[in-house]
Amino acid sequence: MVVAFVDDAGVTVEPQRTFTVHAFLAFVRAEEAARRDQRAPRWVWEDTASFYPLLLAADVRVQRCHDLRLCHTILRNSSLTQSSDLAAAAPGFWDAAPALEPTIRHQGTALFELQVEADPPVDTAPEFHRQLAAVAASAEPRRIRLLLAAESAGALVAAEMRFAGLPWDIARHESLLTRELGPRVPYGVRPERLEELAGTIRALLGDRTLNPDSQQDLLKALQNAGLPVTSTQQWHLKEVDHPVIEPLLHYRKLSRLLTANGWSWLDAWIVDGRFHAEYLPGGVVTGRWAARGGGALQLPKQVRGAVIADPGWTFVVADAAQLEPRILAALSADLAMARAGHDTDLYAGIVASGVVETRAHAKVAMLGAMYGATTGESGRLLPRLARAYPRALALTEAAARTGERGDIVTTRLGRSSPRPPDAWLAGQAQAYAASASGADERRARSQARDWGRFTRNFVVQGSAAEWALCWMAEIRQQLWLLDNTAPAAGLGPGIFASAPHLVFFLHDEIIVHTPIALAEQVTTLVGRAATSAGKLLFGDFPVDFPLTVATVANYADAK
DNA sequence: CACAAGCGCCAC
DNA sequence: AAACGTGGCGCTTGTG
Structure with a gap:
């Protein structure tokens, strides 16, 4: 791997060096440790999602980065940089979707399974220079620079949250499933409770073969039974007075639980008692994050009771009120x-x-x-x-x-x-x-x-997403400082094993998993970070960003 | 067989 | 009460 050394203006300050993967990991670890009390290096790389997991798997965290791909997308489209060379150039490598990233479901993944460099290797320097030039020539360099920093910090947070995972109590989740649906059944078989409800629905509608999962069949059956319906949506059905409505809505509710967060979901997504959600920073046009697999941004309230802090730990759950x-x-x-x-x-x-x-x-x-x-x-x-x-x-x-x-x-x-x-x-x-x-x-x-x-x-949605990025970036930085009060913390094996860390994000809400003894400090810093984010975006304009904060061992108790 | 559209529902 | 933004995902059904 090749590492070039440049200053803030992109000017080379030291000869570039070539490392093996293991030497590179040691180098990053050493740089982060040596400069812990100074201004940390900013690692400029192609794509955080495909690169940073390698470092995390080797117990190396970085403080700052510049994600060339995410920043390129912003600069390409922004009205503030529309006259730049970057925006004027024909679409190319940096506009394409990122290469398929290595799969890291948990920290046990071996290093040799990870792809370190793109094939063929990407020359990042010209793109970095184009981006610096676009920012410098922007009508609002301070704002766009802040946005790029926040977007990149978000990418670090996303990778770290996926790596650490959201603590998930499988036994508690399974007892919920059994209570609601009946004993576990193989995939493709209706659980007992759903089968009973299906039978009730068929009897009440006089249709022996009805499949309640088929919207078409269901609509016909309802109409044949004389119900005045044109759709089978919940709110629509709730307006109809008929004995079949109650069991039908119950069936829908349970069916959703089974298919979205049932036993198959547990098998696929919970590894070593953690939900390793894959977040996609910048995945939504507005700048909100998206998520892939596991429905990380749609965790139903119904299953949040399975999110349980480790023994001796707790959650600080904070959401921005009327963001x-x-x-x-x-x-x-x-x-x-x-x-x-x-x-x-x-x-x-x-x-x-x-x-x-x-x-x-x-x-x-x-x-x-x-x-x-x-x-x-x-x-x-x-x-x-x-x-x-x-x-x-x-x-x-x-x-x-x-x-x-x-x-x-x-x-x-x-x-x-x-x-x-x-x-x-x-x-x-x-x-x-x-x-x-x-x-x-x-x-x-x-x-x-x-x-x-x-x-x-x-x-509004996009500016709120920017506030949330600044909020999280500040929380991450403050948690790092808190962590650094312990000797060599954050740079040894199991980087999140002893220190408070972000484990979940949902547009205007975060969860920090923390040792109980530090929960009060975490609560304070999360609140201060909200104020800082407001100042970064809006300066002295007198707007408050209050939080609803709860310290709970179970996510379901947060609200 | 794979894939996409339409529907419905979960989150903010 | 039901129309008003951003998404992901599983099911059924139709098509290549």
């Missing part, structure tokens, strides 16, 4: 809205200001403003919200109009929305042609509004 409306208040510099959330639940503050009558109304109206609701309760309440918070609502409206025109919008730190697809542009163009029919125009208007709702939400 997106607070982000909107700060983005739009809407002082009235920021004040409504000062020292209180933001929705309660809106009620206290006399804008709407109940917290539920405040919430549905705010969500409607951010998602683009036009009808129902939310649509009715919007005008009152717009009177009380004109700046905030003007921002969401402007973002929607921008999208309807086919233009792009940009988050606080500089992530821009994609351009609409060609089919969308063609549809809009067609609606203006002389030959356009009324149907063409209606379709084009409808598609324009759809894209407007996307850009409307993009600004």
